[in-house]
Amino acid sequence: MLAEPPPPALRYGPSGHRAAPATAGGSAPYWRRLLPVVALLVLITRIPSFRHPLWSPDEGYLAVQARMLADGGALYETVVDRKPPLLPWLYEAVLALFGDGSPYAMKVLAAVAHLLTAALLAAVARERWGDRAGRTAGVLHPLLSVGLNPEDTQAATFEVFILPFTAAAIWCAGRGRPGAAGLAVAGALLTKQTGGAVLVPVLWLLWHSAPGRAGLPRLAAGLALPVLAAALLTDPSGFLFWTVTGSAAYAAFTGSGLHMASRGLANSALLALACSPLLAPLVRARRTAPGGTARGGTADLWVWLAASAVAVVAGFHFFGHYFLQLVPPLVLLATAALRPLPREQAASALLTSVCVCALFVTWGILAPRPELAHAQRIADAVRARTAPTDRVLVWGIHPETYWLADRTPASRYLTAGLLTNYSGGRDGPRVGEKYAMAGAWPVLVAELRSRPPALVVDDSRGGPYAPGRLPTLRALLARQYRPLPATVDGAVLYVRSPGG
Template sequence: MAIFVPPRRARATSTPLAGLPRRQHMLLALALSLVAAAVMRLPVLGLPLERDEGAYAYVARIWLQGGLPYRDVFDHKPPLIYLLYMPALLVGDPGPVAIRLWNSILFVLQLPLLYAIGRKLWDQTGALLAVVMYAIIGSTFSLQALVLNTEQALVLPALIGLFALVHAVESERLRWAFLYGLALGLVSLIKPTAVPFLVPLVLLGRAPGLPGRIRRLLVAGSGLLLPFIPVVALWGWAGALDELGFALITYNRLYAAQTLGRWSIGEILQIFALISPLLICAIGGGALGGFREIRRRQRLVVALWTLGFLAAALAGLRAYVHYYYPALHGLVLLAVGVVTTLHQPVGEPAPARSRLAQAAAVALLLLVLLLPSVSNSMRQFRKSPIDLAQALYGPEGRDYFAATEQVAAYIRAHTQPGDRIYVWGSEPAIYLLSERQASSRYIYTYPLELVPDAEIELLRELRDNPPAVVVSYRGALPAAIESQATARGLRRATTIGGFDVWVLPRAAAR
């Protein structure tokens, strides 16, 4: 019987994974990535909610109860972030664990998209490597992977957009341009800062001449505008377009002007240091892109896409690590190119010593890329929620974020479900966790510095909806609010973490 012996070069370039059917290969990639993500994420599900998360969750709850964001409760983020929080509020207690689990479900939904994009850019092995690397790096504790901020929330629609974009590079079908625009529209309704950098990339898609490219841009623009139609219709029907426009445009302009003076190159360099091995490797992967061959152009658009998110993070003017989270998937996809290129043999089969050296080089590179993430997350095992908050946010996390659950428990024990409360501070999580409604639509203090007459409106709302409990930062309750509280008989009953809690004497005795 004749035995087929593959040519020497074929034997050299084959890998154990190359013979797997495509579906089995994808399932293997997803299984490995799920295990990696679970190991990184499960031990830190108790991380307390931070300020933005508390605001998003509380606004989502008010919306579920029939209120309307911006009109009935003030915040300045686009409305899709509140919709994304709703599933976590509908199942079980509306606390950190539910939100962390929902964050992880959204993360898992990203993995098949990342695999599909990796297949377009590289090969099966590259796609598997990209998914596993992203499951680890994208679950890094110090990169705030478990936090469901707008930057983490926008990655899922962003990956849908990138999936459409790499298909648009190889296909003239306008549906890919439309899907790309639609995905960017959804991203805009979570956090729009990167969208102006990303929209022009549709011009790199395959199209017959300049008219074809312009047509693609117009189709993408129509897709981008589509998600805004129900938003405008809903707030217009409620007669609240002015509130919508003020929160999303006027207030954000004022907020950006205030932020301008807080730009710190030193702090931003510290953030880049956290991702420097991945960033350097991604630069090498980006160099494998080009204009002529389709796959090289697909790599080029991924590189430009990633630059768009990095530029948006820098334009945010604040050194917040979560601003850079949306760039991680692009950095991983590009870095994979360097790893797979290093793994591929060149020319005739090399001797065993050379193959061993090549495998060692690949393993060392992966160790440099992944060990910081694994080590950082492993150090958080068996930490209490207070210790987790301090590890991620410093003393502020210990004194304020972690203390919100204790404050909320005290409020539940000393009030009735229908009572209103007021928090002078920036921890809306207290409203959420105590399951009590705020006496004012201003659920944190930032707008009081920027919105004309906001403080007058606040005092009027506190008079019309007197709170049964007032919470403030320790020793920081303004005289006007303290005067109202003491006139109603409220007294400072206890201090929890960094908070003073004011209640009626009879309630404090419960």
């Protein structure tokens, strides 16, 4: 006598709109056909990332942090940043395995992160709406994930590694696994604070089911335990300060309002262009969705999109890479919007998306990187004027200079931003010594006195964080250093004065 088949997995959320689950026998061939296609798309869309060792200052910051950690530094003590620890640890591990090739190895891992995200989104769409929807979601993610400035999409930075965690959180919550969903939310949160926004749709999914509400303690445990472990593995007070309490000035809505608004509008326009073939179906689906809490099975996705939009706005900086957090919910919403369309019309929208994606990939391949070239010229000058064992201080916003020069930073503060609140172009009234991270200037002075750098590079180039506007740094340079007569690409190099 044949045994009865096991009951289907418990589903939370808009269960009335889910497709019948695929049989186990049909699942493996489905993924064997889909994953190679998605992997190929990810590989093609990530080709520009391998053009340069570093695409953005964030990559440079993480690479330098990895070296400092590998040399015995301690996170949130002698190695500091406003970000959680997961990505610095990953960079450190990759550096240990691949040495100076680690930036390119990280680009491979970024591609893997996109592949995992696409696969998870495909799994969510397939469970809700069937095989065709799964294929659509899997293909759409790599197409939309490059729909911003290449500097924002091709760099192996925080937002890229948030994506698989957020997609996993939604997938786990939808399958009735609150503990696993909590772990995924913790992974996103420990990659970047705004990754925690996915907790909102996860809670929505669980709350709209009686079994889901019963699983809330497991969700809380899955979320809290990794965060507590990360705090204990670092310095608990430092972890709290650098990731939460010490960033009030960074997140304040002051300074350069017009500049930040224009950046936000520009990046919104770029993402809208990437999504342009899908906007009409999305609007139509939103207008015609049936009433009720499920909103046609996409209510949690709209909640996810709204929570991600709040995360993008948080801090009022509107960097392009922040917008990557919008891509997974947009992919699933677009997938749902394409479902009722005739096959030919849906295929036309996807083909147009491929063409738009090709424009962004071409932009990435051809785009110049003037700031990277600038950092390389300064790095060449630093290398020519210092020994490999010398420490240097690069006063600016390009920490990649340390990596390119292969020199040890003279301070734990790798950019002027942490010491002046010059945060990604913010140059209003709240830039200066008094707006630095609490206690930062005494630490900097102690570092420079105990082990004076052999060379100081003023790379402010007239910016609001220039040494002339900072009494402590200005006095230190006047006492112990003298400027070289020739500048390097606008940067002023200071060497130690005789007897300094």
